[in-house]
Amino acid sequence: MQERYEPSILEPAAQKFWDDNGSFAVGEDPSRPKYYCLCMFPYPSGRLHMGHVRNYTIGDVLTRYMRMQGHNVLQPMGWDAFGLPAENAAMANGVPPAKWTYDNIAYMKQQLKSLGFGIDWTREVTTCRPDYYRWNQWLFLRMLEQGIAYRTTGVVNWDPVDQTVLANEQVIDGRGWRTGALVEKREIPMYYLAITRYAEDLLGALRDLPGWPERVKLMQENWIGRSEGLEIEFEVEGGGTLGVYTTRPDTLCGVTYMAVAAEHPLAQRAARHNPDLQAFIAECQRTGVTEAVLETMEKRGMPLGIHAIHPITGERVPVWVANFVLMSYGTGAVMAVPAHDQRDYEFARRYGLRIHQVIRPADGSLAKLDEEAYLEHGVLINSGQFDGLDFDEAFDAFAKLFEAQGRGRRRVNFRLRDWGISRQRYWGCPIPLIHCADCGVQPVPDDELPVVLPEELVPDGSGNPLNRHAKFLECRCPKCGRPARRETDTMDTFVDSSWYFFRFASAGNERAMVDGRANYWMPVDQYTGGIEHAILHLLYSRFWTRVMRDLGLTAVDEPFQNLLTQGMVLNEIYLRKPAEGRVVYFNPADVDVQVDEKGARVGAVLRADGQPVESAGIGTMSKSKNNGVDPQALVEQYGADTARLFMMFAAPPEQTLEWSDEGVEGAFRFMKRLWRAVHAHVQGGAGVEPLNTHALSPAQREIRRQVHETLAKITNDIGRRRTFNTAIAAVMELMNALAKFDDRSVQGRAVMQEALEIVVLGLSPVVPHACHALWKSLGHERAVIDERWPTVDPAALVREAIEVVVQVNGKLRGRVTVPANADEAQVREAALADEGVQKYTDGKPIRKFVYVRGKLANVVV
């Protein structure tokens, strides 16, 4: 065995062994329990970032651990290869998005290999290839047949200078990111998927996902947003009706105005002869489309000069147009109850509208309406015949009344909206439709799929280049055969990522989207990815899986059995603000931190010029803040194992992880210590006698107990809790104890051999390359990758005496050692006899004695 730990030699050797033996290429084996371990596939942005390294290390640790537990483990990898950044890169460099994307994939694949991830590359999936996206198109056509996919209008950001649709990300403070032009809202025809049909199912099934984090389920529940309410029609003076939906029908008699969206027909009609209204509506047209913008902007409105008739009181209620009412939500109109809704309250205050209380607190107290609305449920007042009813009674009474009169009905509503998948962009999956002047919109016949995206175009920022590409555009109508025009909108990239996990399990099938292999592997047993995907990607995947189920393509309802949402990777941000010009950011690698005697930070200087730089806290690694760390450089300097060890040790997987060069250094030191420990043991001579557990000295028994306690802990930490950081800490603690265990006797060496074997096996999921070499050094023929996870020897865990902590009035005052099988009376006796305890109990009557078995006693005096 080599004395020095040299990852640059042993890591490629281990990787070559796995490659040559096809260690991670797996097939369907019904005789073994399967385990599908999946990480969210990367967008091929150019290079791996630390978030990827963290994500895939977590997945790889679980892959290798479950494999050692005897499972048939699949860990595939692919590329979420369509998307906006490729078009931006194309604009910047004049290179087609396809070339940029494929180059990036080649580079990043080699990076993944250098990190030693146990991936089955035979199943690689790339979403921008026709053999993948043809099935997007195929399933879209099935959805069209089912009425799940449909066409209607939707609102987009429009850049009037570039004459192009902008993504929300490309709108900065209401202006186009390239042109600086004020962005307008525009309504255009789009395709939607009726995810709302599955709203009830998607919501209810959350209960059957015990393997998902509560916070993610809660976020999805709130996103779907089921509510029960009443749909009510108000008569409009001069003809017509105005439909609204409310979850608070009990406040109906408190309605003092109505508010409609700028795009609402009533607003449009009223504006026809009113220039002020026209100006206001035009202004509403210029606000952003995101919910964050709409909810935080100033709430404004104008009266339309139209009145609705209150369905109970018959009063005239003014109708306003308001910028916070959206045509795309519900009916595009709301009834306003300022006394019992905070937004209505603020709007009424601003415009001097009437605030009319109709609910009083049930406990008889007074509701103060001089500062804010009263939002609680209570008892109805000022509501005529409905006075005195509570929320439920009022709900029922109003529902019955309106249902009898045919002017309203009970209704379950969802906050969830249908999924608009049309993108007016080039680098995406073509929507397989054809526009015929005579036959309208026609689906592309199945036997003409895939509609192949030309890969040589270069977008220039002014619209979709497909619209100028005759070879793509020109086609024949599948119905009448006359010349027709191909649809140029492409699909949202969330479509690509909504089912790729099925395709890994049916890789290479050219005749079907999925086959029987998917039934073997699905559902995914463990899914790991960023918390930022908690809602959209995970909800769309759950929806898509249900559509596939209803089409008979799969038997599973839920794609992901267990979910681990990993935190982000952060790093320091350093900058200088020059008197003039832009802020300059400096990479933390180029900055020296200055500390005082106690190690507390006092400042930082740029190494290049020795001058101070300003610390701007910590933030996610990004290009713009120049605080990224290149995984490649890390692997080159320390090796993949050190990178993996640091990532797993620095924080629990669900929390954010702060980068630390010193921490990496510490991980590297541990790797060297581990290597030296095995080396020193192996140098002790060839061959180790078998362990005789009955012939051990107390010191040998003690160290062996620690070894098996550690094994029990790391098995629980990795297998159940997924707290890799505490598992690693426990092994470090054990290594510290082993370093002090200097026993060259025959049984001493046997104990050490067992200890090191358990350490190497236990660490092999985290640092597989070093363990591959160390396992051989410990005298094993078989590779560690093919070994089983070690088992705890219960006999090794037995203790004769235990220490119990004694508190007096909740404060720690002593410790007593009692036999392991001592009962409460014995512990009480020992505790009260303790000198430190007596100091505080002396002469005082004991009011209570609390005993927590084997751990703690509390004497209350």
Add this chain to the structure above:
RNA sequence: GCCGGGAUGGCGGAACUGGUAGACGCACCGGACUCAAAAUCCGGCGGUGGCGACAUCGUGGGGGUUCGAUUCCCCCUCCCGGCACCA
């Protein structure tokens, strides 16, 4: 604005089901080895008071429940993720 999460020594974190706050690592201080440095090894390391045994305060802030609260409840502050066209 709304939904979700978080805050513990100089720093990252540990304390799993209400039971010893600070495991493990980093930084720092001291020592050994060395001509010296690096590497390595050993020891110390929350604040305050005390020579010391020890006492006392201490888990973002304020209140509550409990024999006992980092953990549960209420209110507040700040930070992070998401908000439907970034992925």
